[in-house]
Amino acid sequence: MRSLMARRGEEPTLEQDYAHCQAVQRAHGVSYYFATRFFPPETRRAVHALYGFVRYPDQWVDCPDAHSSPESIRAQLDAYERDLIRAVCGEPVSLPPLRAFADVVRRYHIPLRYPLEFLDAMRMDLTRTRYATFAELQTYTWGSASVVGVMMCYILGAVQPDALHYAATMGLAMQMTNFLRDVGEDWARGRVYLPQDELQRFGVSEAQIANGVVDDRWVALMRFQIDRCRALYAEAEQGIPLLPREAHYPVLLGGRLYARILNAIERNDYDVFRQRARTTHAEKLALAAATYYEWRYNITTNRSASRM
CATH class of the missing domain: 1.10.600.10 (Farnesyl Diphosphate Synthase)
Incomplete structure (x- = not known):
């Protein structure tokens, strides 16, 4: 999962970090991505970042390369957690999904306990x-x-x-x-x-x-x-x-x-x-199409009932 490269050797921008997360979701979360497209643009961007954040550790745990061991994957998860905390605090980190997701955590006031609990579950997969x-x-x-x-x-x-x-x-x-x-x-x-x-x-x-x-x-x-x-x-x-x-x-x-x-x-x-x-x-x-029709019908029906 290589980052989308900045042009002419420039440092990647936050927009490029979000675009990287979108590409990751499009490639690996087909059903999620399909539904995500119906969110408003700003929400959609945040959802891409959330997906990018969870996808990296999930990939490390479920699809390790030939040279990985439980100990090395745990070390990778620990480093990812430390970098997440650093990114949320505004410090520079190298991975695009951490930069984008840290922006989401700050922007939407997501308590840090939740992404940390996610990483704890990834560690469980190494031993349980x-x-x-x-x-x-x-x-x-x-x-x-x-x-x-x-x-x-x-x-x-x-x-x-x-x-x-x-x-x-x-x-x-x-x-x-x-x-x-x-x-x-x-x-x-x-x-x-x-x-x-x-x-x-x-x-x-x-x-x-x-x-x-x-x-x-x-x-x-x-x-x-x-x-x-x-x-x-x-x-x-x-x-x-x-x-x-x-x-x-x-x-x-x-x-x-x-x-x-x-x-x-x-x-x-x-x-x-x-x-x-x-x-x-x-x-x-x-x-x-069927879900949209059902959703719109329910809205119309509920509005009509509220006027009676």
Whole structure:
């Protein structure tokens, strides 16, 4: 992930740092990027920076190069954290996403605890590979995903406790969707995010995951997981009215786009080992239109009802 280079050897500007983050999101967060385009320009820029900030550590942890070790990745994360604090304090740092995100932290008054909790979750991935229960798993997902939703609330200017709760729930729903889509990939990394007690409840062993066996037990487990994800998305959507009106549609669309991955898992007969669940561009366009119509209809209906 090389920085967009400044012309003629000049020092990169903050605008170039934001543009770098936008390029990172466009390349690696296709569904997120699609929905982000519907935010107002200033908000869109901040969301690009937030994505850039979280993408770098996630890449280091999930896709290390051949020469990396857990110790060297931890050192990289520690250096990233120190540079984040320096950047927020106005000191010069080398990485574009840190410069852009530090500007966002200052501009939108994001408490530093949230990005630091995200980095703590990335460190957990270096040593923690199993979780006994769903409640225990959430000690990880709070930092890996829920705090990202909370930071989004600060960018959007909706920091009341209920808004933060629903945003954290949306982050959890998206993270659980990732876990279901990436079971095979995570196994190859030595990780099993599905709670151990739930695997046991449905009679699914780790040997079955290792061999990619899709049978009735696996299907039942996946149906249970998908139902829970959909319930989380439904709960999270209750918080959208708490956001500024201009954020309603892109946030609703972002959740709907990510939830559609669950449909793709079902379409693939729950085989997440041999087929990556994804949505096509045509599906995204169709869902964007349908979601916009639903959103606009609800606004019109609510306005009409309020006048009665």
